[in-house]
Each structure stands twice: as structure tokens, then as C-alpha cells.
Amino acid sequence: MKNKWKILIVDDDLSILRSYQKYLESEGYTVFTADDGRAGYIMIEKERPDLVLLDINMPVKSGLDLLADLNKTFDKKDVPLIIMLTAYGDLDAAVRAMNLGAYEFLSKPVPLEKLRSTVECALETLTLKERVAYFIEPDNTPFKDTIIGRDPLMIDIYKTISSLKGNKATILVTGESGTGKEMVAKAIHENTVPEEPFIAINCAAVPENLIESELMGYVKGAFTGANANREGKLEAVKGGTLVLDEISEMPYEFQTKLLRVIQEKDFYPIGATEKKRFNGRIVALTNKNLKELVEKGKFREDLFYRLNVITISVPPLRNHISDLEMLILHFIKKANFIMNTSIQSITKEAVDYLRSHTWPGNIRELENTIQRASIKAKDKILTRDSFSFLVPEKKEQTEQKAKHNTLDEIVMPEKLTPxxxxxxxxxxxxxxxxxxxxxxxxxxxxxxxxxxxxxxxxxxxxxxx
Ligand SMILES: Nc1ncnc2c1ncn2[C@@H]1O[C@H](COP(=O)(O)OP(=O)(O)OP(=O)(O)O)[C@@H](O)[C@H]1O
Ligand SMILES: [Mg+2]
Missing domain, CATH: 1.10.10 (Arc Repressor Mutant, subunit A)
Structure with a gap:
């Protein structure tokens, strides 16, 4: 197995050259040698070794110069793995070598056991590299968090978004949790009125009795504690985008008032006698089925129809799994940028494994998964093992769960209070x-x-x- 690997040793110290050669050959590797940088370069061109043990200080051409030449003249993927051999006190040069892409450095004299383990380890990364599906090219441009996806379902969304320029129509964005509804809302804003304010409120997070003052604002003296006029979000948003997240949680009583805002484009701050104009666009988000809520009397029908004119349905990730690879690369870059990880590649097995997952938490789950794997990855590569924490939900488990959810299987106290x-x-x-x-x-x-x-x-x- 080992003899498939070719190792080149470049060192002007002949005793070192011979002893390392003998040892590595006895380990089963195919070994070549060269006694200075120039001869080393010629040997690399001719024999294409997988790994080079490279001394730094050599006559004619130093190890660092050889490394710089390789970077200039070889394709990145063709440069062999380099382990630098440094003499005592050569730390500066070693650091420079690492910056030039050397894999590792070893201080001479290197104990043979250490030599063997380092070489084995380095070649193991090579085995992984052969299986790499993608390389993440380092780029210095700041990371941009944009909507990713080329699936026809996503393209339809982009088309709808681009048709919104120049109007202020109310939009309803539906989709399971984590599919990217907020991202769509931001994209609508960026593509229509990027210079205007963008305001998002979560209807589930605002206490029921505050929603009106939050949106409409109030005038001084409208109620105890209203010591000054306060501008509501409908006014603050100006000509921009007002996102109402979790619209299903909007208090039933207030829904009529919201309907009025959408229809009449104006509103009364609490306690005011004069109307104010609403100049923005409302984008309502929901992960609930509003139609069902209407049928159950939990959501006003008239508001539902008013919201449901232009609807964008964001698909669950399993329905646009063709975007998975693009999303993976995007989130690796995002982790590198935000978490300061330095992942450079991901193997095919890892990508296949991620493709086999059902992603109940959609794109948010994928993003968190990539982030977690990137943080714990030892090397700069994500492998199938990096995702061992991701437990696939087995079919039987899902079926069992479904079974347990039927009413007669749930254990309950004898008598329940209605x-x-x-x-x-x-x-x-x-x-x-x-x-x-x-x-x-x-x-x-x-x-x-x-x-x-x-x-x-x-x-x-x-x-x-
Ligand atoms: N198409 C996409 N391209 C890139 N990143 C995405 C995409 N869709 C979602 N994301 C990322 O996934 C995460 C979840 O997205 P978002 O918050 O928009 O989901 P959501 O549908 O609003 O979920 P919830 O219903 O749980 O609030 C965010 O970090 C977002 O940046
Ligand atoms: Mg959201």
C-alpha cells in the first residue's frame, strides 16, 4: 500500500539524506533524493513525488526559494506536500515556509519515529484530498450574505421579487421554519427601496396590548404614561419595508386595524384625531397555514384575502435539494468569515452524507450543521466524520413517533379539567x-x-x- 507513495528528500547533508532514505524505504515508500534546491526542482518535475522533505539552508538554491518557484510554476493542485526540515534556530524561515504553503516543519535532528508519524499523517491528508469534492478558494473580499439557490423554485422567487420594483403591494411570504423567509423579505427590500428604512417586528414577541402603540404610535396624553408623542413603526418606516414576522400571532382584535392600514394606506396613532399616511410596503411572514387558521376562526378572513394577493412560498430545503452544494460552499465561507475557521475543502462522502439527510430544520439547520462541523474540524477539510453528530432520522423512528402521537396512545390522568x-x-x-x-x-x-x-x-x- 505504502509503495504507491513517492517521497523526495532534498538536503545537502548527505548523512541525513542516506539515513532518512534508508528508513523510509524500509517503511515501504519509494524514495528519491537530491542534494540541493535546483536538483530538487528537477527531480520534482521528473518524478512528481507526493511528498517532499525539504531542507531550508542549502547551497545553490535554498528550500524557501524552491518552494517559491513551485508556487509560481506549478498548478496549485500539482504542488507536492512539503515538510520543511529546519536546523535549530531557523524558526523565522520555518514560519515563512508555512506561509508559502508548507504542510509542516520538523526540527533536525528528527527522531525517526517522529519522521514516520509526520509523513504518515501528511499522506493521510493527501488521501483525503483525492476524495475532495470542492475546494474553497480563499478570497479576501468581504463575505456577502445573499440569497443562494439556482433551483427553478428559487428562480421563480427571484422573478416575483424583481417584478415588485415600483409598487408597494403587500406581500405574504410563507414557508416552513428555517427556509429563508426573512432572507426573502430582505431581498425584496434590497431590490426595491434599499435606501429606505427596513423594519422588522415579530408579532409573537410583542405583548398583545403593545402591538397597537408599537405600530401606530401615540400622542401625548393618549393614556397614563404617554408623556410625549411617539412615532410608530408604520411612520418610522417611511417609504421602506415593514416586515411583520409571525403574522398569525397578530392579536385578532388588532387585525381589523391592520386591514384598514393596508386598504386605506393611513392610520390614527392612539389618541390622535388626525390620520397619518403609510407610505411603506408590508411584508408579512408566516410558517403557519393561514387558511386553516381562518377556518378555525383564529385569523380574520378579510385580512387573509388582503394579504394573500402576492404570495411567495419559500420551498423546504428537501424540495430544492439541487441547491445543497451551493449552500454548503456558501456556509463554509460564512463560517470562515464569521467564526474565523479556515476550512478549505469538503469531501465527496461528506457532501453525499449531507444530501441523504432530510433537513427538517431546512436551511437554518444546514447552516448550523456546517458551522458546528467547521469549528470542530481538526484539519482544514470537512469529512464525513466531521458530521458524525448529525443523527439521521430513521424511517422507523419517524413512523413510531407518528404512532405515538395518536390520541389513544398518550397516557393521561383519569380526569382532565376542560x-x-x-x-x-x-x-x-x-x-x-x-x-x-x-x-x-x-x-x-x-x-x-x-x-x-x-x-x-x-x-x-x-x-x-
Ligand atoms: N437561500 C438562502 N441562501 C443563503 N442563506 C440562507 C438562505 N435561506 C436561508 N438562509 C439562512 O438560513 C438562516 C435561516 O433563514 P431565515 O431566518 O430567513 O428563515 P425563516 O424562514 O425566517 O425561519 P423562521 O420561520 O424559523 O423564522 C439564516 O441564517 C439565513 O441567512
Ligand atoms: Mg424568521
């Missing part, structure tokens, strides 16, 4: 704690005052006297 009773008791409890202070109660429960009033009436709650 949800309505839980809600009733909970509201009653908080009302008692606040001594029926409705404002405080609504705030504690994270619902609006009108919602609280509605519940009190529905449940027939009374203050005990």
Missing part, C-alpha cells in the same frame, strides 16, 4: 389577587382590556362582596 375551566379559574384568581383592578389584571395576563371584559362577561365572573 381548558375553558382552567381559563376561567385562572382569570378569576388573578382578578382576586389584584382586588379586581382590571387594568393590572389584563396586563398580568398579557391580554387587552376589552378581551378581559369579554371574558368576565362570558364566564359570569363577579367581585365577591
Amino acid at each position: 381548558l375553558r375551566d382552567v381559563e376561567r379559574n385562572y382569570i378569576e384568581f388573578v382578578l382576586k389577587q389584584t382586588n379586581w383592578h382590571k387594568g393590572k389584571t389584563a396586563e398580568l395576563l398579557g391580554i387587552t382590556r376589552p378581551t378581559l371584559d369579554k371574558r368576565i362577561e362570558e364566564f359570569g365572573l363577579h367581585k365577591d362582596v
